[in-house]
Amino acid sequence: MCLITQSPELCQHPECLFFYSAFAQGLFSFIQSSSFEHAYSIIDNQNTMLRMIINKNLETEILLNQVYVEAQQLAVFLSNPRHSEIVVEQSYDSSEVFRLLRSRSNFQYSLHLESTLPSVLFKERRFTLEVSLRNVSNEIVFLSSHTRFRVLLFTSDEEPRLLKCNISGKKILRGTTEAEISETGIVKFENMVINEVSSHYTNEVFLLVVICLSSSDIKPLVITDVNVKARTMQKKNQK
Template sequence: MCLITQNPELCNHQECLYFYSGFAQGLLSYTQSSEIDRACSIVNSQNTMLHMIINKNLETEIILNKVHCEVQQLSLFLSNPRHSEIIVEQSYDSSEVFQLLRSRWDFQYTLQLESELPLTLYKERGFSLAVSLRNSSNENVFLKNHTRCKVLLFTSDDEPKLLKCNIRGKKILRGTTEAEMSEPGIVKFENMVINEVSSHYTNEVFLLAVICLSSGDIKPLVIENLNVKARTMQKKKQKLVKN
């Protein structure tokens, strides 16, 4: 039996080998068994405490690593707001945007359209977008804490899906998809391009959402029934008009 672990199987611990060797040679007597048992009990207790300390250290290390990652991301965001893509991946899932809108969450602010956006756009043709931040009294609000917004494109399914790349691996929505709020409380997306037609998707329309990356108190803006057509269709119409 192992004196350290109390395991009935043979072991290779030097202490055990020394004890049983001495016992076999008559160097140790039966009267010492109680002291040996007491020593084994102390060793077992110490081993248990060491295992507990090791497990606690592992748990602490995991927590410290998690805190370290969060501090790094926060530092990166504050030093350069253009890295806020890191924030949106953790703060918003593609479904969470619409879950927020469907819920009865009482948002402190809302995003509203400030520029007209045609519900019919053309593939690979640039368009711009401007939104304003409004409070509950529908007044323009300017927040100084790096209010940065992002435009996302979704399908019009019952559970909208975030559109990132087409089957060729190209970004479907590209250009100025992120922008910061200017002094009057306006966020401008100067030039964006949709590299896909909506007829390939459910209901043949898209959903365009504008979310705030730096605050959860701002209600996302969703523009529905966005139709994106191929540019060749417009060119054909122009030729027919000329003829």
């Protein structure tokens, strides 16, 4: 019997051959039957533990193979030419948007308006803004990560001021002011509302700005001459 595998057939393991050879020569004559059974029990327990370790190793190998396959699939996805190679950087403060525009002219990517914005918006009236991310060849770029974009509202002063709240303390710009790029390459800001009329501010218009929160390599989109009127003005025009 094999002492390692417990197989009843004869084996050629050096350990087994040595044991049985020594046993046949009477070298282990001092070992009693009970002692032999005890030794056999120890060997059996060790074999059981070895089999458990082998099974665990097989399970680990299967998991590593799965991780390897998933890593290969991810590498193929990231190497797809439709996706950009944007490296996520530290977000820059919204107050630096115009400083960034004045100081740089060689942006790797830029945002383009895809939806038609009405010439006149009305206070508290919902509207949707859609933009796309494009490279220097004016081709739509698909990001390889979920990069977020934000819409901001500024005055049209020589040094534009970020507008957050009106004189009543309510948010001026509400709705989906942050969004991620979709699979079609479009960033969509839905159900947006401007809770203020532009006539109360310089030049009687606002600046609507879209920025990327994760990379300064993307040129912000500045929509000028955003005219917002009171909803009562719309009713008078309809009469």
